Amino acid sequence: YHMKVEEDIVQEILNCKDEHNIKDFNKFEFSPRCVPYKHMPCYTIKMFNDLGLIKHWKLKLSTLTRFILYVKKGYRDALYHNWIHAFSVTHFGYLLIQNLNLINENYMTHMEALVFLVSCLCHDIDHRGTNNSFQTKSSTVLASLYSSEGSVMERHHFAQTMCILNKEGCNIFENFNSEEYGQALDLLKDNILATDLACHFRMMKKQEEMIRGKFDNTDSEHKRLFIHILMTCCDLSDQTKQWKVSKKTAEEIYDEFFSQGDLEKSMGSSPIEMMDRERASIPDLQVQFITDIVLPLFINLSTLFPMVQSLVDVLKENRALWEVSKSIFQKYVEAGMKGIAILL
Numbered sequence: 001y002h003m004k005v006e007e008d009i010v011q012e013i014l015n016c017k018d019e020h021n022i023k024d025f026n027k028f029e030f031s032p033r034c035v036p037y038k039h040m041p042c043y044t045i046k047m048f049n050d051l052g053l054i055k056h057w058k059l060k061l062s063t064l065t066r067f068i069l070y071v072k073k074g075y076r077d078a079l080y081h082n083w084i085h086a087f088s089v090t091h092f093g094y095l096l097i098q099n100l101n102l103i104n105e106n107y108m109t110h111m112e113a114l115v116f117l118v119s120c121l122c123h124d125i126d127h128r129g130t131n132n133s134f135q136t137k138s139s140t141v142l143a144s145l146y147s148s149e150g151s152v153m154e155r156h157h158f159a160q161t162m163c164i165l166n167k168e169g170c171n172i173f174e175n176f177n178s179e180e181y182g183q184a185l186d187l188l189k190d191n192i193l194a195t196d197l198a199c200h201f202r203m204m205k206k207q208e209e210m211i212r213g214k215f216d217n218t219d220s221e222h223k224r225l226f227i228h229i230l231m232t233c234c235d236l237s238d239q240t241k242q243w244k245v246s247k248k249t250a251e252e253i254y255d256e257f258f259s260q261g262d263l264e265k266s267m268g269s270s271p272i273e274m275m276d277r278e279r280a281s282i283p284d285l286q287v288q289f290i291t292d293i294v295l296p297l298f299i300n301l302s303t304l305f306p307m308v309q310s311l312v313d314v315l316k317e318n319r320a321l322w323e324v325s326k327s328i329f330q331k332y333v334e335a336g337m338k339g340i341a342i343l344l
């Protein structure tokens with residue numbers, strides 16, 4: 001028995017064009033976190049539809065709807081790694097394909113575009129709000145399953161996605177021939193595993209070299225590296241939005257990190273500074289993260305697509321604002337009002 005897609009949900013999806021008068025939905029400035037929570041499934045369908053993927057692959061609306069609703073259900077209400085994060089990552093993937101014209105400029109085939117969007121939607125499914133090193137350190141069930149190969153959480157996110165595809169009435173790749181089907185699953189796995197931070201570090205060097213050279217879209221290695229860059233950009237995309245959005249997201253992330261730190265303390269082990277609410281300075285950590293990880297990535301992308309320069313500029317503005325709050329935090333600490341400074 002599968003989740004019967006209520007006709008009214010399908011109906012709402014069909015006419016969710018601008019019924020909620022959300023304008024600029026397809027602009028880089030738009031923050032997907034402003035979409036009302038209950039409309040996120042129908043705006044997810046809108047993204048697939050706007051990119052011409054429903055038409056091109058003759059996707060059945062009821063299958064796609066059922067799939068999306070099961071994916072939404074597959075996310076836990078973690079402080080950051082929840083369905084809203086998945087929706088916002090997917091929205092940025094939609095913005096990239098549409099605004100950089102990736103399909104028509106032959107940076108992506110229709111197959112790569114469809115699987116890319118599905119990868120964004122599913123890339124953190126069933127996340128528990130704890131990172132890979134926590135799984136291994138605490139010998140969780142997931143660690144026993146996957147720690148020998150690494151990327152513990154990401155392998156679980158992929159496995160969960162496969163479970164949903166195998167549910168009755170949820171297989172959105174049902175019309176693919178066996179060759180396309182195999183290709184889609186290989187791409188899906190590769191894309192989701194690419195969202196492991198450790199994997200990203202390993203690839204940064206090769207990505208730089210590829211971007212510096214000439215991007216060759218007939219070279220499968222170049223294509224893979226390119227899509228990995230896009231996956232990580234989507235995962236970090238909240239940082240390219242206006243200050244109040246990027247600041248709120250960072251605070252959600254540290255809420256989740258500090259909860260993991262509290263959990264580690266209660267288990268008798270001491271958390272790393274980034275996860276220790278007594279020691280971490282969010283402004284310092286954010287300046288470092290934007291400098292070391294977020295900016296290099298978007299600067300790489302901007303060398304291929306000049307339009308991305310405006311996102312690099314926003315990243316630099318947001319980093320400057322963390323610098324400001326850093327100095328304010330510093331003054332309070334120096335004034336011996338650390339307690340109050342933490343409340344800021």
Ligand SMILES: Cc1nc2ccc(C(=O)NCC(C)C)cc2n2c(-c3cc(OC(C)(C)C)ccc3Cl)nnc12
Nearest residue numbers: 194195196197200232235236239249250253285289293
């Ligand atoms: C605003 C923002 N600050 C962050 C600060 C620190 C870290 C962190 O894990 N530091 C560990 C050291 C070893 C580097 C992550 C942060 N972060 C992420 C994020 C990215 C992830 O992986 C990719 C996408 C591959 C980079 C995976 C998980 C997360 Cl939460 N998303 N937004 C953020």
Ligand SMILES: [Mg+2]
Nearest residue numbers: 123124195196
């Ligand atoms: Mg992840």
Ligand SMILES: [Zn+2]
Nearest residue numbers: 085123124235
């Ligand atoms: Zn994520």
